[in-house]
Amino acid sequence: MKALKKTLVIGASDNPSRYSFLAINKLRQHQHEVVAIGNKKGTVAGVDITTEMEPVDDIDTVTLYINPRLQPAYYNYILSLKPRRIIFNPGTENTELQQLAVDNGIQPVEACTLVMLSTNQY
Template identity: 60%
Template sequence: MQKKTLVIGASNNTNRYSNIAINRLKQYDQETVAFGLREGTVAGVEIDTNLMPYKDIDTVTLYLNPQRQKSYYDYIISLHPKRVIFNPGTENPEFQNMLKTEGIAFEESCTLVLLSTNQY
């Protein structure tokens, strides 16, 4: 295991990119935890429906549109991740400015591409 990743916006739906990302993270032997609106399990990862006080989060990867992210700003910042990935469609200048103020790195990228190109 390398970096612990929190997937926010996790889904049981196999057509969702968050689901594909969890599967791919596990394929690349990345420790993964997940938060979503519905309980379930993806690739052996339980989807939590409550905001858990996870420890040692390296990366938060977002699968929520900017409007839905607002209610999670404080939670994500409280985890003190090393970085936040804004996947396509989740770009959010307001939240990015907050992260910058807190000294948390962020990037607008695709978790799937980062993994497949060994840049994760």
Template identity: 50%
Template sequence: MSKRTLVIGASENPARYSNKAILALRRNEHEVVALAKRNGQVDDVAIETTFPQNERVHTVTLYVGPQHQPGYYSDIIRMKPQRVIFNPGTENPEFAEKLKNNGIEAEEACTLVLLSIGAY
């Protein structure tokens, strides 16, 4: 089953984990919405620079550090995904608490590992 995923901190740079995650998500047939400071393209996924409005997503996966996350808090909570994945280096107890208080699962995990072991 496809779990529509919003990747925040997407990058065209193949060395970046967000880029690897987009490719792995697509290989696993998940729909991807990508967000970053700069427009771009990864495989068949366009990277947008404005937060998607009225999108239904199952999962938000973060590739931006905690210092860059506050600007996304209200948009993500309003989006009501089932879960938000805090990839290594993005852990943020304050935001995780806000998510849980709004009925959204906060998971400290690696998207690439979850996909590779079939636990996504």
């Protein structure tokens, strides 16, 4: 049995045309617990999207769906969660946050969450 990975989706959206929407659905299909933060509240696959950076325990993975220029507001929050890894989906690559991750013992991964889930590499 594969280990389930509690995942924080940053940049979550209830818009079906957004990749974060697809990722939340696929994460839930794979039975991963999902926490979601977006710029407006909503619900996707039974997951409530919050607009607040609330404390969350036991986050394994943070997956990013926000532009690198918006990411600095999340740096301290992400690092405080002490995730095992941060997935930088296409278009979210950020060398500054990647270096902060490494400096804090967090694995930065440049990949697509959807592809990782589809190929059993998540």
